[in-house]
Amino acid sequence: MSIRAVALVYLLLFLFNVPNLIVSAQSRTATSQLNTIKVPQDYPTIQSAINNASQGDTILVANGIYNEQLLINKTIMLLGAGADTTILNGAWTQTAAQITAPNVTIKGFTIQGFKTGIIINQTQNIHIQENKITQTLTKGAMYIINSQNITIANNTLTNNYCAGVSMFKTNQTLFLQNTVFRNGGVGVYFENCTDFVAKDNYIESNEGDAIACAYGYNLLITGNTFAFNGYRGIWATNSNGTAYHNNFIQNFENARAIKSSFTWDNGYPSGGNYWSNYTGIDENNDGISDVPLVINENNVDHFPLMKPYIAGDVNHDGIVNIKDATLVCFYWLQTVPPAPSNVDINDDGVININDASVICVNWQKTQPPTYTTL
Ligand SMILES: [Ca+2]
Numbered sequence: 202m203s204i205r206a207v208a209l210v211y212l213l214l215f216l217f218n219v220p221n222l223i224v225s226a227q228s229r230t231a232t233s234q235l236n237t238i239k240v241p242q243d244y245p246t247i248q249s250a251i252n253n254a255s256q257g258d259t260i261l262v263a264n265g266i267y268n269e270q271l272l273i274n275k276t277i278m279l280l281g282a283g284a285d286t287t288i289l290n291g292a293w294t295q296t297a298a299q300i301t302a303p304n305v306t307i308k309g310f311t312i313q314g315f316k317t318g319i320i321i322n323q324t325q326n327i328h329i330q331e332n333k334i335t336q337t338l339t340k341g342a343m344y345i346i347n348s349q350n351i352t353i354a355n356n357t358l359t360n361n362y363c364a365g366v367s368m369f370k371t372n373q374t375l376f377l378q379n380t381v382f383r384n385g386g387v388g389v390y391f392e393n394c395t396d397f398v399a400k401d402n403y404i405e406s407n408e409g410d411a412i413a414c415a416y417g418y419n420l421l422i423t424g425n426t427f428a429f430n431g432y433r434g435i436w437a438t439n440s441n442g443t444a445y446h447n448n449f450i451q452n453f454e455n456a457r458a459i460k461s462s463f464t465w466d467n468g469y470p471s472g473g474n475y476w477s478n479y480t481g482i483d484e485n486n487d488g489i490s491d492v493p494l495v496i497n498e499n500n501v502d503h504f505p506l507m508k509p510y511i512a513g514d515v516n517h518d519g520i521v522n523i524k525d526a527t528l529v530c531f532y533w534l535q536t537v538p539p540a541p542s543n544v545d546i547n548d549d550g551v552i553n554i555n556d557a558s559v560i561c562v563n564w565q566k567t568q569p570p571t572y573t574t575l
């Protein structure tokens with residue numbers, strides 16, 4: 202047999218064995234690491250599944266009503282079949298889910314009828330996503346203390362008797378695209394917290410403030426709508442941060458900042474916030490008031506918007522349309538500056554497909570959505 206023929210045989214043998222090698226490698230990974238546990242097929246209750254899970258397991262919870270209180274003291278992903286159909290139901294006592302372990306996800310549940318919805322206590326890397334939390338009592342829908350790196354996204358917190366979220370001594374929180382609606386207290390309250398980001402939330406018709414903070418540092422509050430709240434859109438004391446591209450619509454008072462210093466705009470022509478009770482003057486017709494809005498001497502929105510902010514409304518004329526798309530095309534792949542800041546919709550310093558896609562998503566929108574139109 203020639204050397205070439207031998208080489209060919211070895212090559213064929215190798216190729217023939219590759220799929221088997223891959224399969225055995227995959228099965229080793231599957232058996233030695235993560236498992237998926239199903240409720241009620243594998244265990245009748247969610248808590249029994251948690252008790253029998255290993256660190257890093259995923260627990261899938263089928264549709265149904267579960268009359269349980271959960272203690273989550275190990276790293277798991279807890280995935281309901283969806284908030285419309287997977288219900289954690291309380292009897293007005295205790296806590297629906299208490300999380301004390303790091304790296305926990307809770308997604309896809311309705312949580313209703315508890316003293317407190319979710320408590321996150323002295324831990325980190327927690328994701329709370331796509332849940333509905335309603336009808337809670339004293340400590341509200343979510344109560345977070347001494348924790349860090351918390352993401353709360355796409356949840357609906359509504360008809361709770363006290364606050365939506367209360368948070369203490371907790372850093373690096375992302376609060377994104379949540380609806381906080383018609384709660385009996387403040388929408389989101391936090392105290393002694395650093396690096397809190399609230400982006401693209403609808404916080405409406407709560408009896409207290411939409412956002413209230415004491416001793417909050419390096420806050421970023423952007424893209425939110427605060428409407429019809431009983432007290433303020435933002436109330437802050439001894440705090441600092443940045444708040445722009447928010448809509449303040451018919452709150453009892455839009456903003457109050459005590460011993461606090463915020464930046465209330467993103468410069469020109471990106472702009473500041475929309476304040477429904479502020480008429481302003483716009484003689485040069487750029488959609489930005491020619492007169493600043495002064496909350497107090499340390500808190501000035503230098504570029505108040507004349508129309509409600511909608512992501513993608515680059516030219517501030519109150520509608521996302523071909524005029525905005527044209528501006529993005531014109532400055533395509535340019536950096537900011539020299540390109541104007543209003544065209545960089547997502548504030549990442551370059552005009553590209555990420556900005557164009559925001560325009561596509563919000564095409565023809567003319568007003569910030571409110572709860573009644575969601
Ligand atoms: Ca102007």
Ligand SMILES: [Ca+2]
Pocket residue numbers: 513514515516517518519520521522524525
């Ligand atoms: Ca526009």
Ligand SMILES: [Ca+2]
Pocket residue numbers: 545546547548549550551552553555556
């Ligand atoms: Ca950009």
